[in-house]
Amino acid sequence: MARLKKLGILSGLLLGAAVATPPAAGAFELFGFRLWGSEPEEDRIEIIDPLPYTATLRVSGTEDGGLQKRMETASALWSDRETPASGNAGLISKARGDYRRLLATLYAEGYYGPYISIRINGVEAADLTLAAELPQGVPVAIEIQPGPPFLFGTTRITNAPPFQPEGRDGVEPPRSVGFETGESARSGTITSASALAVEQWRQLSYAKAREADREVIADHPTGRLDVDVTIDPGRKARYGTVTVEGGSRVDREFVAYMANIHEGAPYDPDDLNDAEDRLSSLGVFRSIRIVEEENILGDGSLPMTIVVEDRRRRTIGFGGTYSTIDGLGVQAYWMHRNLFGKAERLRFDAGIEGLLLTSDPADYNYNLGVTFTKPGV
Incomplete structure (x- = not known):
């Protein structure tokens, strides 16, 4: 409700502010942020059997200057290096999780032949047991050689929907996100291409379209990644009965009327987005969800449920x-x-x-x- 006039010299603006009561002597919080003072004892997380460690992370054998930073961000060992691990088990568990996190990040960047080594006190983390004796301040060395970046070889979407020509309204074809031969073979591109195919089937009234299978083959001698994504479009659907649920005082027939989802009409996800926008514009609901029935019924109809919760009246x-x-x-x-x-x-x-x-x-x-x-x- 507050507005600020721009005429003249603005000398100040007085608005309501929530100031938290200081939780401890000498501490002060404003809008939930601690400005000074010590952290209250009940807010501190106690680490059982703390084990301090030092960490180094080195990326070599690549001209990608930004990869070092992305690996540091992906590594929990590196990000948490200033916080002691919870004993030997906590440190080893974090290291083993780092193998997966680092590998997933490399795949996302198009590197499918990497070398990853995580050594704790000189021993590969994958070879350590929980009974290993580790000293305080144990050194952790992370070494990454990403190898050459891969490019897409064969790119195929089995059961691909008919896409609109580029430049027209509708879902863009997979090549719009780089899913074609010769482009950088980032794993996220495969996921995006699959999502576009599924969404296009949904636009064509196949409400339960999904990715059924994904075959990815990395040819290391050629540095090519062959991908075949299989889509299961399912059955075509039309809207079934529309019911309204939730803790709301608004007339339920009126809610269904404003949603404007017509029983018997072909399914279209854009209709559902429009319905949510219309209900949101009423200004009476704090939450709105339109839930599709899990399965299409035998007659091809798909029942819909609108779940709403009221704002304060x-x-x-x-x-x-x-x-x-x-x-x-x-x-x-x-x-x-x-x-x-x-x-x-x-x-x-x-x-x-x-x-x-x-x-x-x-x-x-x-x-x-x-x-x-x-x-x-």
């Missing part, structure tokens, strides 16, 4: 402005949502401007307004 708001020309202004409003059960809104606004410029109330500017909104008319 009544709201009071206050605000203030100040400038050297217009003086101090204060505003307030009261609003009722869902007045008669069909998302009607009644709002009263009041404001005074010109305070502090004069002591005569006759010179103040007074504003008063009332608004009634009835949607769906």
Whole structure:
């Protein structure tokens, strides 16, 4: 509700602020951020059997200058190097998880023949047992050789949907995200291409389309990655019955009416997005979900459930402005949502401007307004 006038020299703005009570002597928090003081004891996480360690991470054999930083971000050992591990088991477990995290990041960058070594006290982490004796301040050395970057060889989508020609409205074809021969073979590109194919089938009313299989073959001598993604489009669907659930005082028939999902019409995911937008624009719901039935029924219909939760029915708001020309202004409003059960809104606004410029109330500017909104008319 608060607004700031730009006329004159703005001397300040007074608005409500939530200030947390200091949890401990000498500590102060504002908007949930600690500005000074020690952390309260109950907020501290106690590490069982703390084991400090030092970490080094080195990427070699590549001209990709940014790969070092991306590997550091992916490695939990490196990111948490200033925090002791929870004993031998915690350190070894974190190291073994790093193999997977680092490998996934390399795949995402198009490297499919990497060498990854994580040594704890000189021994490969994969070879350590939980009974290993590790000293305090144990050294951890991470070495990565990504190998050459791969390019896509054969790229195929089995059961691919008919895509719109490029430049037209609709789902872009997989080549728009780089899924074609000769492009960088990033794993994320494969996932994006699969998602585009599934979404296009859904646009064609195949509501339960999904990726059924993915075959990826890395040819190391040629540095090529052959990919075959199989899509299962499922059956074509049309809208079935639409029901409304959830903790809401809004008339359920009215909710279904405003969603405008017509039983018997061909399924279209854009309809569901539009329905959520329409219901959100009513301003009475704090959450809206449209849930599709798990399976298409035998007659080809797909029942839909709209789950809504109400916002608070009544709201009071206050605000203030100040400038050297217009003086101090204060505003307030009261609003009722869902007045008669069909998302009607009644709002009263009041404001005074010109305070502090004069002591005569006759010179103040007074504003008063009332608004009634009835949607769906």
